[in-house]
Amino acid sequence: MSGVQRDRSEAGTTDAPEAPDAAAPVLLDVGCLKVHLRLGHAVIRAVDGVDFQVRQGECVGIVGESGSGKSTLARGITRLMPNVKIAELSGNLRFEGRDILNMGDRELRTLRRGRGFSMIFQDPLGYLNPTQRVGRQIGEALSQDATTGSYESRVWALLDEVGLPDPKNIARRYPHELSGGMRQRVMIAIALASDPKLLFADEPTTALDATVQLQVLQTLHRLHRERNMAMAIITHDLGVVAELCDRVYVMHTGKVVESATTVELFENPQHPYSARLIDLSTRRISQEHRS
Amino acid sequence: MTAPVTAPILRLLGAEQVYTSRNANGPGWTTVRAVDSVDLDVNEGETLAIVGESGSGKSTLAKLMLMLNKPTAGKVQFRGTELGSLGRDRRQQFRREIQAVFQDPASSLNPRMTIERILGYIVRRHALCPAGETRAFLAAQLASVGLAPPEQYLERYPHQLSGGQQQRVAIARAMMLRPKIIIADEPLSSLDVSVQAQVLELMKTLHEATNVGFVVISHDLGAMQAIADRTAVMYRGRVVEIGPSIYTEPFHPYTKLLLDARLSLDPRRSRIRRLDTTLPRATPPEALKGGCRFRHRCADSVDICATREPTLRPVGPRGAQAACHRAEEVNAKASHAAGANAAGRAAI
Numbered sequence: 001m002s003g004v005q006r007d008r009s010e011a012g013t014t015d016a017p018e019a020p021d022a023a024a025p026v027l028l029d030v031g032c033l034k035v036h037l038r039l040g041h042a043v044i045r046a047v048d049g050v051d052f053q054v055r056q057g058e059c060v061g062i063v064g065e066s067g068s069g070k071s072t073l074a075r076g077i078t079r080l081m082p083n084v085k086i087a088e089l090s091g092n093l094r095f096e097g098r099d100i101l102n103m104g105d106r107e108l109r110t111l112r113r114g115r116g117f118s119m120i121f122q123d124p125l126g127y128l129n130p131t132q133r134v135g136r137q138i139g140e141a142l143s144q145d146a147t148t149g150s151y152e153s154r155v156w157a158l159l160d161e162v163g164l165p166d167p168k169n170i171a172r173r174y175p176h177e178l179s180g181g182m183r184q185r186v187m188i189a190i191a192l193a194s195d196p197k198l199l200f201a202d203e204p205t206t207a208l209d210a211t212v213q214l215q216v217l218q219t220l221h222r223l224h225r226e227r228n229m230a231m232a233i234i235t236h237d238l239g240v241v242a243e244l245c246d247r248v249y250v251m252h253t254g255k256v257v258e259s260a261t262t263v264e265l266f267e268n269p270q271h272p273y274s275a276r277l278i279d280l281s282t283r284r285i286s287q288e289h290r291s
Numbered sequence: 292m293t294a295p296v297t298a299p300i301l302r303l304l305g306a307e308q309v310y311t312s313r314n315a316n317g318p319g320w321t322t323v324r325a326v327d328s329v330d331l332d333v334n335e336g337e338t339l340a341i342v343g344e345s346g347s348g349k350s351t352l353a354k355l356m357l358m359l360n361k362p363t364a365g366k367v368q369f370r371g372t373e374l375g376s377l378g379r380d381r382r383q384q385f386r387r388e389i390q391a392v393f394q395d396p397a398s399s400l401n402p403r404m405t406i407e408r409i410l411g412y413i414v415r416r417h418a419l420c421p422a423g424e425t426r427a428f429l430a431a432q433l434a435s436v437g438l439a440p441p442e443q444y445l446e447r448y449p450h451q452l453s454g455g456q457q458q459r460v461a462i463a464r465a466m467m468l469r470p471k472i473i474i475a476d477e478p479l480s481s482l483d484v485s486v487q488a489q490v491l492e493l494m495k496t497l498h499e500a501t502n503v504g505f506v507v508i509s510h511d512l513g514a515m516q517a518i519a520d521r522t523a524v525m526y527r528g529r530v531v532e533i534g535p536s537i538y539t540e541p542f543h544p545y546t547k548l549l550l551d552a553r554l555s556l557d558p559r560r561s562r563i564r565r566l567d568t569t570l571p572r573a574t575p576p577e578a579l580k581g582g583c584r585f586r587h588r589c590a591d592s593v594d595i596c597a598t599r600e601p602t603l604r605p606v607g608p609r610g611a612q613a614a615c616h617r618a619e620e621v622n623a624k625a626s627h628a629a630g631a632n633a634a635g636r637a638a639i
Contacts, residue, residue, distance in 0.1 A: 065483040065484065065485065066454075066483055180345075209344040209345055209510065210344070210510065210512075210549060210552040210553060211344065211548060211549065211552040212344075213552070213554075214552045214554070214563070217554075217563050218563055221563050236483065236484065237554070238556055239553070239554025239555065239556055240554060241558075242554065242555055242556050242557060242558045242561055243554050243555060243558075243561045243562065243563040244561070244563055245558075262558040263558045263559060266556070266557065266558050276485065277484065277485070278556075280484050280485055280487075280488050281484055281556055282556050
C-alpha cells in the first residue's frame with residue numbers, strides 16, 4: 001500500500017481488454033454447490049448445483065434477474081448466511097485448495113481477516129455502523145499480523161486508495177455524513193483492509209447515480225489491476241459485466257445456464273435466456289450514439 | 292405526436308419548493324431548494340420524461356404536479372387554474388385526470404386488502420360503474436393491463452403477486468379513472484430488465500388505446516429514450532435542458548455527462564477496462580454561490596459561467612431549450628465526437 005500522497009488518478013495504463021489468463025491458478029473452485037433454504041414448510045432451491053471458478057487475478061461476472069440465486073450463491077460461497085434456515089448445503093467449495101464448506105467459524109474468520117476473501121454489498125448504509133466513525137470501522141477490519149505503519153496511517157492509506165479526497169477528514173465522519181458513492185467507497189476500503197485475494201461485490205453500484213456508478217466501477221477496476229486482486233461481481237446489469245468482467249456466468253432459477261468469456265457471451269450467446277437478456281438490454285439503447 | 296394547440300393540462304410557472312429542517316446538531320435551520328423556479332408545460336397525450344441524478348428535484352417536481360406538496364413560491368396550474376384555488380368539483384376533476392404510479396408497487400398497495408378491495412374502493416368513491424357490476428368492471432380493468440385471467444388476480448393479496456404484476460395493478464388503478472396524465476415516479480427501477488420491457492410496452496399500448504399522457508420520472512436514460520416525446524433534464528432543482536432529442540443531440544454539458552456515464556454493452560468497446568475515461572468529481576453544494584450551478588463539474592466553463600446564471604433559451608432547430616451559455620459549442624462538440632466515432636467504427 002502506498003502513502004497518502006499517492007497519485008489518485010483513475011487513468012493508468014491504457015491496455016485493451018485482454019483474454020483471461022487461462023494458465024493462472026484457480027483461486028476459488030466451486031463444484032455442484034447446492035444451497036437450499038427452508039421457508040416455512042417449503043424448501044427453496046436457491047442455488048441448485050452450480051459449478052463456478054475464479055482464477056487468480058481475474059474478474060468474473062455473475063448475472064441474472066432477481067430470484068435467480070446469484071446473491072445466495074455469493075453468500076453460500078462466503079458463508080455469510082445469517083438469519084436463514086438452511087435445508088441443504090452441499091457440494092465442493094475450495095479456496096486455494098482448502099475446503100471452506102466444512103470449515104469451522106474460527107478458521108473462516110482467519111481466512112476473511114487475512115489474505116482471503118471479502119465482500120461488499122449493494123446498500124452500504126445497511127452494513128456500516130451508524131454510531132461509529134468510518135475510520136474506526138475500517139481499522140477494525142485491518143489484518144492483525146501486518147506491521148507496516150501505524151493503525152491510523154493504514155486507515156488513511158486505504159481511504160486514499162479507494163479514491164476519497166482528504167482521508168484524514170473522512171476517517172472522522174459518521175456514515176450518514178457521507179454521500180452514497182462515498183459510503184460505497186468506505187465499504188470497499190473495509191473490504192480491502194484484510195488485503196483479500198478475492199473480492200465479492202454484490203450489486204456494488206446498483207444504488208448509485210450513473211455518473212457515480214462509473215467512478216466506483218473505475219475504482220474497482222483500478223484496484224483489481226493494481227493489487228492483482230480477483231473479483232467476482234454479482235449484478236443484474238449487463239453493462240457492468242461488459243465494462244468490467246473477463247468471464248461471465250449467467251444464472252437462472254438457481255442454475256448456471258451459460259458460462260463464457262464476456263466477448264463470447266455478447267457476440268454469440270448460446271442459451272436462449274442469455275440471448276434474451278442481452279437483447280432486452282441492448283434494444284433499449286440501440287439507436288444511440290456512443291462516445 | 293403533435294398535440295393540437297390547446298392550453299397545457301398542467302403548467303408550472305416559476306414553481307419553487309424549499310424544504311426546511313432543524314439542524315441535527317447545533318442551532319439553526321437548513322434550507323434546501325429542491326425545486327428552484329421551474330417553468331414547465333405538460334400537454335395532453337404527450338409522454339414527458341424527467342431525468343437527472345438523485346437529489347436533482349425530480350420527485351419533488353412530481354409531488355408538486357400531483358398537489359401532494361404546495362409550492363413555496365410560483366404557481367402550478369391545472370387547465371389554467373392554480374391548484375390551491377380549485378373548487379370542489381374542479382379538484383375532483385383534477386384527481387380524475389391526473390393520476391399517479393409510484394416506484395415501489397409493494398408499498399403503494401395495501402398489504403391487508405385483496406386486489407378487489409383495493410381497486411373496488413376507488414370504483415365506489417368515484418362511482419365508476421353501477422353497484423352490481425363492480426367485479427366485472429374490475430376484471431376488465433385488470434385484463435386491459437395484461438393480467439389474465441383477471442378473476443384469479445382479484446382475490447389475491449399484493450404479496451402474492453410478482454413485482455411486475457404489482458406494478459400492473461398500480462397502473463390499472465391509475466387507468467381506471469380514464470386519466471389524461473399519469474405521473475409515474477421511477478415506475479421501472481424496482482423491476483427486472485425483462486419486466487421493465489413489458490411495463491414500457493404496456494405504457495405504449497395504453498397510450499395508443501386511450502391517448503393517456505405520461506410524466507415519467509427516471510434515472511434510466513435508455514428506457515426514457517424508448518418512450519419519451521420530450522425529455523427534461525434536471526440538475527440541482529433546475530431544468531437545464533428540455534427537448535425532443537436530447538439523447539442524440541445534447542446541448543447542455545450535464546446532459547452530455549449523463550449520456551457519457553451510461554455503460555457500454557459491447558465488451559470490446561469497454562471504456563473502464565481501457566481506462567480512458569475520466570469524469571470530473573462532484574463538488575459540495577457550498578461551492579455554488581452565483582453563476583451557473585453546473586460550472587464546477589463542467590469541462591467547457593468560461594468566465595461568464597461564474598458570474599451569470601444561464602436561463603433556458605431556445606437552441607437548435609427542433610424546439611429544444613438549454614440553460615447554458617455555450618450550448619451551441621457543446622452540441623457541436625458532441626455531434627463532432629459522435630460523427631468521428633461513427634467514422635472510426637466504419638473504418639474498422
